[in-house]
Amino acid sequence: MATEKEYAEFFSRIDGEVGGMIAISVVDLESGLTLGVRTNRQDFDLSTASAFNSEMVKMKLKTMKALGLQSTLEDMLLTLSDQIHLIRLISPTAFVYVAVDRSKSNLAIVRNAVAKLASSIA
Amino acid sequence: MARLDLARDSIVVRIVYDGTALSGKTTTLRALGTSLAREVETPAEAQGRTLYFDWLDYTGGRFDGHSIRCQVVSVPGQAALDRRRRALLADADAVVFVADTSPEGYDRSLAALRESFTAIARRRPAVGLVVQANQRDRPDAVPIARIRADCAALSENLGVTESAAIDGLGVRETFVFAVRLALDRVRELQQSGLLAVGPPEIDGASALLLALQDGERVDLTAQSWRPAVGADRTPVAESRAVAPAGVEAAAPARQTAPWPPDRSVPSGLIWPPIAGRIVLQEATERSLDPVRQSDGSWGCSGDSAWRLQSDLGGLYFDFDEGRAALIDWARTHAVLAPYLSGKRCIVLARAAPGAWRLWQLVFAIPSLKSGLRQVCAEGAPEDVARVLLSVAKRLLDFAPRLAATPLAELGTLERLAVENGLTVYGGLFPSRNGRTAVGRAEESASEVLRRHLAPFLSDFAAAAAWERNVRVVVEVRRQAQERGWSGIGEILCRLLPSA
Numbered sequence: 001m002a003t004e005k006e007y008a009e010f011f012s013r014i015d016g017e018v019g020g021m022i023a024i025s026v027v028d029l030e031s032g033l034t035l036g037v038r039t040n041r042q043d044f045d046l047s048t049a050s051a052f053n054s055e056m057v058k059m060k061l062k063t064m065k066a067l068g069l070q071s072t073l074e075d076m077l078l079t080l081s082d083q084i085h086l087i088r089l090i091s092p093t094a095f096v097y098v099a100v101d102r103s104k105s106n107l108a109i110v111r112n113a114v115a116k117l118a119s120s121i122a
Numbered sequence: 123m124a125r126l127d128l129a130r131d132s133i134v135v136r137i138v139y140d141g142t143a144l145s146g147k148t149t150t151l152r153a154l155g156t157s158l159a160r161e162v163e164t165p166a167e168a169q170g171r172t173l174y175f176d177w178l179d180y181t182g183g184r185f186d187g188h189s190i191r192c193q194v195v196s197v198p199g200q201a202a203l204d205r206r207r208r209a210l211l212a213d214a215d216a217v218v219f220v221a222d223t224s225p226e227g228y229d230r231s232l233a234a235l236r237e238s239f240t241a242i243a244r245r246r247p248a249v250g251l252v253v254q255a256n257q258r259d260r261p262d263a264v265p266i267a268r269i270r271a272d273c274a275a276l277s278e279n280l281g282v283t284e285s286a287a288i289d290g291l292g293v294r295e296t297f298v299f300a301v302r303l304a305l306d307r308v309r310e311l312q313q314s315g316l317l318a319v320g321p322p323e324i325d326g327a328s329a330l331l332l333a334l335q336d337g338e339r340v341d342l343t344a345q346s347w348r349p350a351v352g353a354d355r356t357p358v359a360e361s362r363a364v365a366p367a368g369v370e371a372a373a374p375a376r377q378t379a380p381w382p383p384d385r386s387v388p389s390g391l392i393w394p395p396i397a398g399r400i401v402l403q404e405a406t407e408r409s410l411d412p413v414r415q416s417d418g419s420w421g422c423s424g425d426s427a428w429r430l431q432s433d434l435g436g437l438y439f440d441f442d443e444g445r446a447a448l449i450d451w452a453r454t455h456a457v458l459a460p461y462l463s464g465k466r467c468i469v470l471a472r473a474a475p476g477a478w479r480l481w482q483l484v485f486a487i488p489s490l491k492s493g494l495r496q497v498c499a500e501g502a503p504e505d506v507a508r509v510l511l512s513v514a515k516r517l518l519d520f521a522p523r524l525a526a527t528p529l530a531e532l533g534t535l536e537r538l539a540v541e542n543g544l545t546v547y548g549g550l551f552p553s554r555n556g557r558t559a560v561g562r563a564e565e566s567a568s569e570v571l572r573r574h575l576a577p578f579l580s581d582f583a584a585a586a587a588w589e590r591n592v593r594v595v596v597e598v599r600r601q602a603q604e605r606g607w608s609g610i611g612e613i614l615c616r617l618l619p620s621a
Contacts, residue, residue: 004157004291031190031305032183033298051184 002026002121007036010121015040017113020104022083025050025097026090026121029057035094044099053087053097075115077107088114090122123193123213124308125318132181132191134322135304136213137297141220142234143171143199145227146256146287150220151176151196153290154297158182163327172198174334175210177327185305186312192301193322195330209334211241212439212476213324215304216250218296220287221269223255228264232272239276244442247310250303252281254296259286318388323472333475380420380437380473382410382430383481391445391470393452398467405430405483419553420479429484433553436480437473444470444478451480455551458527461520463487463541463548487548490516491535491578498582503590507597514571514610520545521570528552535574571613579617591618 002010007026015021015038023039023046032054039046060073078085084102088111089095096118100110123136139147148164155162155178163177178194197207211217219238221231235253242249255269266284273280281299285292311317324330384406392398405428412420412430421431438444448470455468465485473479490513497509516538524533529547537549565573583591595615602611 004294028183028298028302031185031298031301033190033301034182035295035298047182051182051189055184055187 002036004036006121008038010117011036011038013117013120014098014113017117018098018100018105018110020101022099022101023049024099027051027054027095027097029054029089029093029095049099050097053085054095057087057089057095075111077111079107084110086110086114088118090118096121123322124215124304124311125320125322126188127191127321128319129321130189130191132189133185133305133308134191134193135215135301135308136193136195137216137218137300137304138210138214139176139194139196139218139220140207140211140234140238141197141199141256142222142227142231143201145199145220145222145231146285147196147199147220148172148176150218150254150256150285150287150293150296151178151194153287153293154178154194157290157294165327165331171200172196173203174198174206174331175327177330179326183301185308190301190305191322192297192304193324194297206334208241208439209476211238212441214242214249215307216252216300217242218300219251219253220256220285221253222257223264223269224257224260225262225264227257228269235273236276239280243277244440246442247307247314247316248279250281250300250306251277251279252283252296252299252303254283254285254287254292256285256287258284258292259289314390316388316390318386320386323386324475330475336474379412379414380432380477380479381471382406382412382422383469383471383483387469387471391448393448393455393468397464398469401465401467401483401485402469404465405485427486429486429550430481431484431550432479432481435553438470438478438480439476441478444480447480451551454528458529458547458551461524461527461529461547462551463539463546466551468551482551484548484550487539487541489536489548490538490540490545493540494535494578498586503593504597504601506594507601510575510594510598510614511601511605511607511610514575514614515607516540516545517570517574518567518610521565521574525564535578567609568613568616571610572617575614576617579614583618594618 011024014024022041023044025037025046026035027033027050028035032051034047034050037046057076060076064071064073073089075089076087080102082102084100084105084107086098087095096114098110098114125134127134139150141147151162158180160178160180164172165174175198176196179191180194181189181191183190195210197210217238219235221235222228223231239251242251253273255266257263270282273282283292283296283299285296287293308317324333383402385403387402392402408426410422410426410428410430412422412432415421418434419431421429438447448468451468455462463485467483469481469483470478471481494509494513497505501509520538521533524530524547529552532549532552533547537547539546539548541548595618598614599611602608
């Protein structure tokens with residue numbers, strides 16, 4: 001598990017590479033508690049979003065298991081009318097959750113940046 | 123401690139930060155509070171030292187469709203406050219042991235870690251323990267490899283994290299680790315049906331402070347009844363203590379009374395499981411206020427139709443020990459169930475923070491003696507004779523069945539009763555720790571009736587007019603003959619002095 005310092009560095013680099021970052025967190029999958037957070041918008045309840053997203057990931061993993069899929073879940077992309085949300089698993093027990101402003105970035109940039117930099121905290 | 127609070131849709135868990143004095147527990151909690159944007163409350167401090175605890179309440183994450191409410195508490199590390207520390211540890215669902223890893227503090231921390239590990243090792247489901255190796259910012263800190271080896275020597279199941287709490291490093295990671303351990307425990311409690319449901323008993327720092335202070339008062343009272351056994355708090359065997367002369371008068375009663383059982387007692391801590399829950403529900407419709415009895419036990423009856431009782435040895439500071447006692451006592455109850463009145467239950471309930479008390483609740487049904495007394499006072503001689511013969515027959519049928527049980531000596535006219543047409547033992551069940559004689563030598567019918575009825579009939583005869591006594595004797599003889607119980611009739615007539 002990475003340290004808070006490593007998370008902070010990771011968040012800064014994502015913030016630098018991805019325009020319009022709203023918030024980012026590293027989340028413990030089992031508990032839904034955040035291991036590290038950074039938010040650029042105070043009205044965005046990152047803890048709650050992270051917690052509920054942990055349930056979504058767990059549900060997806062359950063679905064895969066029920067289907068007997070042997071694949072690995074890499075990421076989940078959610079497109080809202082004004083935001084893009086990306087969830088990327090960095091270990092079997094944790095994932096990165098990032099929300100960005102859709103008008104200032106695009107799915108490919110966000111996905112690429114997180115995939116590239118997530119290895120520093122995996 | 124873990125509970126499912128349906129009203130708030132949350133799982134409530136208690137994470138306790140343990141460690142030696144000045145190891146960095148309060149610093150850790152404050153760093154965690156800053157990280158989670160939550161206030162840390164410290165009810166009492168003296169010169170920067172925690173006297174009771176630090177408290178942090180954080181709701182976040184999700185488990186099993188519910189939010190997770192974490193009551194994060196640090197213990198006072200000073201040796202003199204060890205009692206408080208243990209009381210707080212007793213409610214933990216996970217423990218973070220903040221270890222001072224400076225060269226001068228490490229050995230002391232390791233010794234304390236061993237002690238904490240021993241204290242929680244017996245609890246079931248298991249309470250997870252994570253060691254937060256603190257003060258890693260010091261250049262001379264004990265190498266982490268050595269710390270890991272020392273922890274592994276203690277148990278393979280100890281997690282180890284590194285922190286420099288003063289800089290807030292490693293604190294959040296450790297906290298999340300501890301919450302995961304607590305959730306493991308919740309899962310086990312759920313699977314075994316032992317997860318308590320309802321709002322938490324302690325809902326804030328001030329409530330915990332009050333409960334802790336109350337608990338200390340209860341504990342002090344218990345201590346005064348106990349022989350000197352040093353500082354060891356587990357297990358408590360009050361019944362083996364000899365109450366020193368004068369203690370009874372000095373023992374405060376109501377203000378230090380233990381909490382009586384209530385409806386929030388979780389399943390698994392009531393016997394019989396379903397009927398017992400109904401009994402508890404009914405009995406607690408009115409408040410039960412236990413008071414100290416002359417024999418040192420706690421009880422209440424008063425005007426209530428219920429008798430609540432917990433004997434001197436019924437207090438446990440170790441939950442598992444209390445539960446084992448409950449199971450053991452339930453087994454004895456189950457064996458004797460055919461002889462017992464039906465409306466009763468035994469309950470292991472919280473008596474104070476970190477303390478549990480084993481109670482019995484018995485519905486008070488009219489005894490054989492009360493029925494006899496009533497008819498003797500108001501009834502016609504033929505009614506007296508009829509009831510007297512009926513009671514005598516019941517005694518003769520029931521006494522031999524009780525003879526081989528621990529109820530043999532207790533099954534007296536005052537405690538036997540009729541329920542659904544059957545003779546039953548309606549009194550309080552003998553103490554778990556008491557020295558109740560098991561079994562009784564075989565008695566003749568005459569001996570049985572003499573033992574049970576002679577004092578009563580003697581009083582009755584003395585109080586009644588001679589003529590009435592004679593009429594009762596005549597009626598007893600006549601009715602006994604009619605029923606084919608002449609032998610019983612003769613014995614009764616011999617016991618009635620007018621005969």
